[in-house]
Amino acid sequence: MRAVFLDRDGVINHNRPDHVKNWEEFQFLPGALTALRLLSQTGYRIFIITNQAAVGRGLISIATLEQIHARLRAIAAYHGAQIEDIRYCPHRPEEQCRCRKPQPGMLEDLAARYRIDCRQAYLVGDALSDIAAGKQMGCQTILVKSGRGTDELRKPELRRYQPDHIASDLLDAARWILVEETTRAPTVALPLAAGTLMAPQ
Ligand SMILES: [Mg+2]
Numbered sequence: 411m412r413a414v415f416l417d418r419d420g421v422i423n424h425n426r427p428d429h430v431k432n433w434e435e436f437q438f439l440p441g442a443l444t445a446l447r448l449l450s451q452t453g454y455r456i457f458i459i460t461n462q463a464a465v466g467r468g469l470i471s472i473a474t475l476e477q478i479h480a481r482l483r484a485i486a487a488y489h490g491a492q493i494e495d496i497r498y499c500p501h502r503p504e505e506q507c508r509c510r511k512p513q514p515g516m517l518e519d520l521a522a523r524y525r526i527d528c529r530q531a532y533l534v535g536d537a538l539s540d541i542a543a544g545k546q547m548g549c550q551t552i553l554v555k556s557g558r559g560t561d562e563l564r565k566p567e568l569r570r571y572q573p574d575h576i577a578s579d580l581l582d583a584a585r586w587i588l589v590e591e592t593t594r595a596p597t598v599a600l601p602l603a604a605g606t607l608m609a610p611q
C-alpha cells in the first residue's frame with residue numbers, strides 16, 4: 411500500500427500565524443475531510459508530519475497537542491478516513507534538530523517504522539520546507555495553495571524546491587494523486603479497480 415505524507419497546518423486545517431494552541435483553534439479546511447476519506451478508502455496509508463515549534467516555545471503543552479491529534483483522528487475516522495500515525499517536531503528552529511522540516515527526520519522515522527518506500531509515496535504541503543523534506547526522501551511532492559501556499563510560490567527558493575505538482579487544496583491534491591496512480595507503470599492494480607473486478611454480479 412502506498413503512503414501519503416501530509417503536512418497539517420495549511421493543508422488539513424487553517425494555518426494561524428499565532429499557532430493552533432487548542433482544539434477551538436483547530437478549523438478544518440474545506441474539502442480536507444473529503445480528501446482524507448478519498449485517499450483512505452482507495453487504500454492509501456495516511457501519515458501526518460507537522461512542525462510544532464509552539465511546543466518548544468511553551469505556547470502549547472505536549473498533552474494538549476496530542477489531545478488535538480486524537481480528536482483529529484477521531485473525526486477523520488468518523489468521516490471514513492484512517493490516519494495511521496501523526497508525528498510532530500516540538501523543537502524550535504534554533505535547536506537545529508533532525509526532525510524539523512525541511513529536515514527529513516520525521517519521514518525517515520515513519521519510513522523505517524512502517525516499511526514505506528518513499529519513492530512510491532506522496533507528500534503534500536503548503537510550504538517549501540515540506541517540499542524540501544519530501545524531495546530528500548524521493549517522494550512525489552505536491553504544494554497546495556491553501557495555507558501559506560500562495561505566498562510560498564512567490565519565493566525564489568521555489569526553483570530549488572520545485573514540487574512535482576501544484577494543487578489548489580488537499581482535495582485537489584488527492585484527486586491528482588488518484589489520477590497519477592492510474593497513469594503510472596502498472597505494477598499494482600488500483601484498489602478501487604480491483605474491488606470493482608472482484609465485486610460479485
Ligand atoms: Mg503547513
Ligand SMILES: [Zn+2]
Nearest residue numbers: 499507509510
Ligand atoms: Zn525536531
